[in-house]
Structure formats: C-alpha cells, structure tokens
Amino acid sequence: MTDLSFAQRLADTLGTDAVSTSADEIEPWLSDWRGMYKGKAQAVVRPSTTDEVAACLALCSDARVPVVPRGGNTGLCGAATPDASPNNVILSLDRMHAIRSIDTTGNTMVAEAGCILGNLRRAAEEQHRLLPLSLAAEDSCQLGGNLSTNAGGVNVVRYGMTRELALGLEAVLPNGEIFHGLRTLRKDNTGYDLKQLMIGAEGTLGIITAAALRLYPRNDVRVVVLAAVNSAQQALELFELLFERGGPRMQAFEFFTAECLDLVLAHVEGMRAPFAERHPAYVLIELADTVDETALRALVETVIGEALERELCTDAAVSESIAQVNSMWRLREEISEAQRADGPHVKHDVSLPIEAIPAFLETAGERVEKHHAGVRLIVFGHFGDGNLHYNLSRPSGAPRDFFAQHGEGLTAEVLDEVARYGGSISAEHGIGQLKRDYFSRYKDPLEIRLMREIRKVFDPHGIMNPGKIF
Template identity: 50%
Template structure:
C-alpha cells in the first residue's frame, strides 16, 4: 500500500470518524471554490476539532510526505485553498474550529478559532458593546483563518486597517507539527521578531493558523452616509481630501464605483434603485461614524458636500435619511461582484496604487484595455481611500464568452503592467493563490522573492504546506509536485 493510500486511516486515528471525509461525493464542496473557477482532487478532507488535532494531522502528513492544503470558508478569489488535480494532497478544513475562546472588553480583544465565521466575530463583539470592524461582502461565510491567510481588507481599512493591523496574536501549527502559541493580547511587546506577521498573508504556505487574538474598538453609535455623483476619478480624490480635512478619523468608508458597475447592479439585483435622477460617470459612497450617539455627523457631512459643490467636485448627492436608505446604498456597492456574473465571464483584478495616482492610472488603463478589446465593459470599484481598486472586466455586449476568456491573460497583463508603472501592487487584498503565483515574478523584486523563498525553506523544507501557491514555480514545477 502506498503512503498516500495509507494516509486516510492514519488521519482517522488523529481526528476520529467525524473529522475525516473520504467519499468523493461528500468531499465535493471542499474541492471546488464558490465561483467554480478552481477545483482539484484530494486523498481526503480532514476536519480537526482542536489545535492538537491539527498538529496531529500535519505530523501525519509530513511523515507520509503528503502535502496539506489549509482551507477556511472557501470564499477566496485566487484559488489559494484548492488542492491540485493529483488526488495526492489532503485538504485541512478548519470549519469545525468555531469557538470564541474569550472576549475581554476592557482590553478590547477577542480570541477566536480560525474556523469562526467573520460575521460571528462581529456579533460577539457587538454583544459586549464593542466593534470588530473588518467588513467584507462574504462576511457571512468567510472565516477568520482565511481572512488572516490573505490579510483581508474590505470597506473599513481607511479607518481601522486591514487584518494585519487588527491582529495582536496568533496560534499556529508549523509544518513539522509543532504548535506556536503566540496568543498574546498585547499592544506593546518588543521582545524580538514579531512572528505573527510572517503568517498573516502567507496563505497557509508557512503553517496553519488555528486561533487569533483580534483587536476590538468602541461601538459606533452614530453614522452619516451619502451617495455622491462625480465627473471623474480625480473628483473622487479631491472629495476624499475635503472630507478628511473636515471630518478626520470619523471617515470610516469611502467607496468608488463606475457607472458601468452601478448599471450591472440595477439590471440584476432585485430591490435596488438609482438614488439620483440623472446618470453620472462615477459615484462614491461616503460614510462617517462616531462613538457618540448624537455626534452631529449629518451636519459635518453636509458641510463637506457643500464645499465639494462650491469647488465643482461633486455633481449631485443624496444623504441617507434612515437605516433603510443606508442599506439600499450599501446594497448598490456590495452587489457589484455578484451582478457582474450575469454578464458572462468576469475577469477580476485586485490592484492598488497610491491614492494620488488613481486618476492617471484609471485613464491609462482604460485606454489600453479599450485598445486591446474595443467595447470591453470595465467594472471599476473599490476602496479608493486606501488606493485599492477592483478592476474587473466584462466582455463587449453580444460577444462570445470563450473568445473573451481566450484573451484573459493578455488583459490581465494590461492591468498589471499599468499598475506596475505607478509603483502599485497586483494584489491588494485577495492574495496570490495559484492565479497570480507565477505572474508575480514579473512584478516583484527578484531579491524580495529570494527572501520569501528563504523563509519558505526555513519553515517548510519539504515543501508540503500548501504547495503551488504564492511563490512562483522554480523551473516551472513546484518542488512538492515533482
């Protein structure tokens, strides 16, 4: 019997019958991502219930020379949690590790296991009068482990930072099966290297994150939200300057959307409507928040908009009059990604450039894309306050799906080359996974990649921890796939 064939029985000893899936039909949902964009095969899916069981699984697989693919909520966009098609890898799902281990409102921290769904963390914080500010479209299904593995961002980065900024401590199972307990809720700890940052954003290639201590904040008790029509991306950059100057850190959200993005949502999402009578080329959704229940945010926001109108920055605006209208406005923003799927293949790109470069970047990139594919529909939206744009592409109306997919790589290069020319990054918050694993070699400094490979070799010398992800293949083949 081969080592791989032996592994399921050994894993059963580690996690019990309830923690092991070997039937192909039952494994199915773990072997295809939520968009049906990536799929693979596995020798088994293992679902440990404790950190010790995770360690036992990793040791068992190491001893057998079998690769481990950690998986959270399986909501990623780059294939980072999918096994390859060899059928020799083991998917390690954290979906049974869903305990909130503790919450400390005085220290403003919450300790949770990696399989806890993001929305559950938000709710646990709210029950104690606190806020956990990470907010994503997939927050009802994505998990803390996946958020950490990809250094998730979302709509609150402008005020609160991304997952790296929201994390104080980690518990990690290393590739040799040892457990590192770094679950410290300290904001000051100058005792050497801050190891947690090696694992955040590493997409499971250096170890399996099993728990985390996360920062909490005082609950937001008042908000003001506005939908603002703009003539250009430059106007959006000008507007955020106006709002920041007047409102300071009360600015908690600033989301930009092209008209094409809004049109798709209006066409395909029920219960939404255009907030304004006239059509405009660009929009931003602006939100202020404060811990005071009556902070006068409406007046502040209106004052900022008044200045924007005086300077011909804004063309029109509506300030939400209640929670229902706030939800409607956010529904327009959050519905973009799903609505685009109704228009055929959605080529998704997640890039970041300096905020000051956004207008020139959009103009240059749009021009190059239209030259490459005349009539292409460009769905640009994102977190303009931190320079992150989701630069998604849909086929020209009436054209063939397969023809459009055939030029996906060419179009990606257009977006990435333009991003690079502005000293940007080709992955702002989605990670590299397998989709950008090889292309990153053309946009990242060679010495930086050498340092990353050195870390991988140090932590995972056998190359068994989520192989084929993040790092470009050497000589075209990942070591564990040879």
C-alpha cells in the same frame, strides 16, 4: 493513487468522524468559489482542537503528504483549492469555532480560526465593541482565511487591514509544533514579529488555529453619503476634503462607475437608481461615531455643502435612517454579484498610490481599448485605500468564451500599467494560483528569494499548500 493506509492513520489519530475519504464527501471541497479551479485530494480532515491539528500535521509531515488549508472558500485566487495531486489532504477548521474570550477592558477578542467573521462581529457588538473587519463575504468567510489572506474590506481607511487588527496568533507549524503566540499585548518589541509572517501567507507556513484581535468602540451613529462625481480626479479631491474634515470618523470611501451601477440595476432585484440623472461615477462615504448623531449629521452636511460649492461632486444624497444606510451600501456591495450575472469576466484587484488613480484610469482604459475595442470596464473599489477592482466584461455581443482568447493579453496590459505607476498586482485578494505567474513577473527578485527562504525555514519538506504564491 489513494493511500488508504495513510487516511486510516489519520482516522485512527483524529477519530473516523473527523476524516472523510469517500469521493462523494470530498467532492464539494475540491473547487473554488468562482469555479475556476478544481483539484484532487485523498481526504478532508476536520479537527476539533489545536492538538488534533498538530497531530494531523505531524502525520502529514512524516509521510510528506501535502496539506491544503481551507477556510470558508470565499477566496478569489484559488488559494484554498488543491492541485492535481490525489495525495492532498484538505484541512478545515470549521469545527474550531469557539470564541475563547472577549475582554472589554483590554478591548480584545480571542477566537478560533474556524469562526465565521460575521459571527465574530455580532459577538463583539453584543459587548458594545466593534470588530472592524467587514466584507461582503463576511457571513461565509472564516477568521483563519481572513488572516491568511490579510483581508481588507470596507473599513480599511479607518482601521487598517487584518494585519493591523491581529495582536497575537496561535498556529501549528508544518511539522506539528505549536506556535504559542496568542498574546493580547499592545506593545511587544521582542525581536522579529513572526505572527506577521503567517498573516497573508495563504496557508503556506502552517495552520493558524486562533487569533487575538483588537476591538474598538461600537459606532452606533452612522451616516452614509452617496455623491455623484464627474471624474476620478473629483473623487480624489473629495477624499482629501473628507479626510481633513471627517478625521477618524470617515470609515469608508468607496468608488464605482456608472457602468457598475447599470449592472446592479439590471441584475439585482428591487434596486433603484439613486439620482434622477446618470453620472459618470459615484462615491460612497460612511462616517461613524460612538455618540451624537446631530453633531455627526451637521458635520456631514457642512462638508458636503462645501464639496458641492467647490464642485468636488455634482450631486449628493445623505442617509436619513439605517434602512437608507443599508440600501445605499447595497448599490456598492451587489456589484460583484451583478457582474457575475452579466457573464464571464476578468478581475484585477490592484492598488495604486491614491494620487495616481485618475491618471491610471485614463491610461489603462486607453490600453484596454487599444488591445480590444469594446471591452467594458467595470471599475469599483476601496478608493480611500488606493484599491481598485479593475474588472473587465466582454464587449456587447461577444461570445461567452471571449476571455479564453483575450483575457491574458488584456491582463498584461492592465498589470503593466499598474506596475508603471508603482502599484501592486494584488491589493487584498492575495496570489493563490491565479496570480502566481504575474507575481513572479512583477515582484522584486530579491523579495521572492527571501520569501522562498522563509518558506523553507517554516516548511522544509514543502508540504504546505503546494503551488500557491510561488
């Protein structure tokens, strides 16, 4: 039952305009981006300051009211969606979107957790700096969500995941205490690194209110290569060559199969096939530098020439302009949307030791086909990080609800195979509600026990994002 008096106390503390309680206002906050989950809540709270977040959590903690942190809601595991309890309070930081500072000497940015990632990237760019975190959802997702999922994206091969970009955090603990860890120090070996526990915690340890992030020099010179490959083994050898010759200039090494490109060409307007022939798979490589386009281009051409000679790829196109850079990237970035347009599907965001990818693709494909013939494999991802989006689409002609019956069995086949190669069942999307059962099946029991104990230390009353991760 809705606890009116509690919602009233929230409104008395934070102001009525920061607290929504009517069913109409709450409705848009109850489901996830993919429409897989829907929950309930008594209120949506949108504080404007860290002190207001602290006041809100103190009230929730005293009353043992569950709190569900919500960023841009682009997460793919249902981690920002409330469960079925009508008591939930959804807490959004969308009003906390200030950039507190950009320091071009120390090369840091301090920003509030409600900032949209794309805005932060543009603000850094204006100061001739690069915030390297980049993903297709960057104009919707928020910094708080990125930190809480330890988001990856397309530049991990050069700059690492969100974890590697965070120098400091400000957060509010579930009891309302403020964690003042907003340091910009590059070196700080003073005991346990507590901020790293909160990064990737999917809102289970508190609310992140601001972060200090590393900035890098802006890479104005960019060259993209789209290479056609016959196999994942070729892609792997190409990666080795690019790593060796491109060094730190290589900032993306993405992979997608012919089936992915088919979907993009079928469902996304204005897309053109990059080569006259259809090839089994493609690799998109970006190299970038601060200056000297001629030198970068010469390097790319030499390396690709060598790759063609050594038969590490069968064809290659090199971008000539920023417009071409963008259109090549669209072939890769539109895959998720194209698969969505194709109909219901099952996603697996897995990672593997990179050298195991070719063998995994072969044996996982065999298991999927054996489990149910005709299931279409839509495989793409951040190959250079060992991260594959190993997605399945229903067989041609199968009913739209095909995965209601077969989804679980197919997922078990894929994840068992991931585990056999020493991989991870979640590379960058997290656990949320979607992978909770698989998490308990595949994660080491000792690690789960330590995580449960840590969660209890931060949140003894268990109010933060119940039902997420475990």
